[in-house]
Amino acid sequence: RKEVEQDPGPFNVPEGATVAFNCTYSNSASQSFFWYRQDCRKEPKLLMSVYSSGNEDGRFTAQLNRASQYISLLIRDSKLSDSATYLCVVNKENRDDKIIFGKGTRLHILP
Amino acid sequence: GAGVSQSPSNKVTEKGKDVELRCDPISGHTALYWYRQRLGQGLEFLIYFQGNSAPDKSGLPSDRFSAERTGESVSTLTIQRTQQEDSAVYLCASSRQGAQETQYFGPGTRLLVL
Numbered sequence A: 001r002k003e004v005e006q007d008p009g010p011f012n013v014p015e016g017a018t019v020a021f022n023c024t025y026s027n028s029a030s031q032s033f034f035w036y037r038q039d040c041r042k043e044p045k046l047l048m049s050v051y052s053s054g055n056e057d058g059r060f061t062a063q064l065n066r067a068s069q070y071i072s073l074l075i076r077d078s079k080l081s082d083s084a085t086y087l088c089v090v091n092k093e094n095r096d097d098k099i100i101f102g103k104g105t106r107l108h109i110l111p
Numbered sequence B: 001g002a003g004v005s006q007s008p009s010n011k012v013t014e015k016g017k018d019v020e021l022r023c024d025p026i027s028g029h030t031a032l033y034w035y036r037q038r039l040g041q042g043l044e045f046l047i048y049f050q051g052n053s054a055p056d057k058s059g060l061p062s063d064r065f066s067a068e069r070t071g072e073s074v075s076t077l078t079i080q081r082t083q084q085e086d087s088a089v090y091l092c093a094s095s096r097q098g099a100q101e102t103q104y105f106g107p108g109t110r111l112l113v114l
Helices: none
Strands: A004-006 A011-014 A019-025 A033-038 A045-049 A055-057 A060-065 A070-075 A084-091 A099-101 A105-110 B005-007 B010-013 B019-024 B031-037 B043-050 B065-069 B075-079 B088-095 B109-113
Touching (some): A011 A019, A019 A084, A019 A105, A033 A060, A045 A055, A070 A084, A099 B043, B005 B088, B010 B019, B019 B109, B031 B075, B043 B075
Parallel strands (some): B010 B109
Antiparallel strands (some): A033 A045, A033 A084, A055 A060, A060 A070, A084 A099, A084 A105, B005 B019, B019 B075, B031 B043, B031 B088, B065 B075, B088 B109
């Protein structure tokens, strides 16, 4: 099993729809989880951290499922500007100084 | 405030030449990372600096790659005898203390080896 695995997509979703994608991780001792967003030919930027209790930021909801070792990102009422690649980030092993980026899930919001 | 800056923004070089890429992290950030991203691919971890600890070089793909950091400030990534497969965007990121903190990325250096 890869350390961090994401469906590469692309997910083609009509504007206004709800879309969700998951990211699985292999190390049960991982402690820190994030979603980053990367626009085409731009650098990644933090979208949101993922807390054990889950968290919500506007139209975005992130969840952590430790039992099944995955995190999820849900986007409601999708906008054209949500089109990007979403990178899952997990800290490696039980150290807080190593993190692994997933290869990303491409999302295209269609008008 | 100022973010992470990288220079040059673009670099075209001939195969076999050495290149040096620079990263200026956010002031006060003790952690600094270098990544490589080939076209259409994910981020590939290269090296990590944390304060005065020995750097984690586990991601460097070959001995042609090396990096240094002066204290908790600027870092340089050097690629010797460049090869065409080195062509990629090289991204630098910094965070306040470590992996549990948000990483702030620079705009990257686009390297093309002819």
